[in-house]
Amino acid sequence: MKVELVQLAGRDGDVAWNLARTLEAIHACADDTQLVVFPETQLTGFPTEQNIAAIAEPVDGPSVQAVQQAAREKNISVAVGFAxxxxxGRFYNTTLLITPEGIALKYSKTHLWASDRGIFTPGDRYATCLWNGIRVGIVxxxxxxxxxxxxxxxxLGAELIIVTNGNMDPYGPTHRTAIMGRAMENQAYAVMVNRVGAGDDDLVFAGGSAVVDPYGQLIVEAGREECRQIVELDFERLAQSRRDYSxxxxxxxxxxxxxxxxxxGVRELIIPA
Structure with missing residues (x-):
């Protein structure tokens, strides 16, 4: 399975600019790529209390519809986040898995970072879906x-964990360590795509997008600049990792x-109140 990681800079609150770059990146994918993954809140950037109502969109809003159209035209699946x-009437930090057929999976962030609080409502469930014969989940x-x-x-049976990321300095090493542990603990592939460049409030996003195998070993790791990483996932390796112990x-x-x-085919675990 060929996956592309598109590590980009974003503009907080500039939906038109972010969407244009997203669509351009989708159309630039190789013809045999099956999945392309973008950073956290790729389509909208990170909102503020002042602009969240203006930039947030429903799941069937124009930005998501444009991505769905691009996915159909390119015959590719897309993991992309937005406000x-x-x-x-609430707002959520949400990532979708969009296939040529439509939205296969929706996940809203359950653990809110300091800058998310007061803007987003935490999600209340985890979920996986069947996609190309693989059970996929998102965090x-x-x-x-x-x-x-x-x-x-x-x-919930995940074999591939997608992480849309918006991690900033000085926490890059934290997520590098975490993604390796999460893959190993669950004997699953993990694909994490982070943002780069400057953001609002003097933030600098750390990059470091990565793919980790079911043993917790890094397969691909990006630097701190915009880039596109292409990786082949061998699910025979996943079977091997689970052969002797689970x-x-x-x-x-x-x-x-x-x-x-x-x-x-969607499975959900509802978080207890």
Whole structure:
């Protein structure tokens, strides 16, 4: 399976600019690429309390529709984040897995970083879906610093964990360590794509997008500049990693929460209130 990691700078609040670069990057993917992954809130950038209502869009909003159209034209799946305006009047930090057929998976960030609080509402569930015969889950940025986030996806059968990331200095090494641990603990591939460049409030995004195999070993690691990394995932290696032992099978307790399985193949773990 060929995956492309598109590590980009973004403009907070400039939806038109971010969307144009996203669409350009999708159309630049190789014809045999099956999945392209972008950073956290790629389409909108990070909002403020002052502009969140203006830049956030619903799941069926114009930016997501444009990405869906590009996915159909390119026959590729896209993991992309944005500030979501939900029907309940709340705002969520959301990442979608968009396929040529439509939205396969939606995840809203459950662990809010300091700058997310007061702007976004935390999500209330983890989820995986079946995609090209692989069970895929999504987490976002700060989520990966909590082992339970990735373990929830593992408990839902994840074989590939996608991380849309917006990690800044000085925390780059933290996420490098975390992504290796989360992949190893769940014997799954992990694909993490971070932002680069300057942001608002003197932030500098750390880059370091990476792919980690089910043994916790780095396959690909980017630097601090804009780039496109292409990697082939060998799922025979995943089977090998689970052949002699299974952390999930041998764990002594399961995470609490209501498990739901939908006809679409989506599995959810609802976080207890």
């Amino acid at each position: 979501e305006a939900a029907d309940d 976002i940025c700060f989520d990966i610093e909590f082992p339970e986030s990735a373990r929830a996806l593992g408990q 952390y999930l099978a041998e764990r002594r307790f399961v995470l609490p929460g209501e498990m739901r399985e939908h006809e679409s």
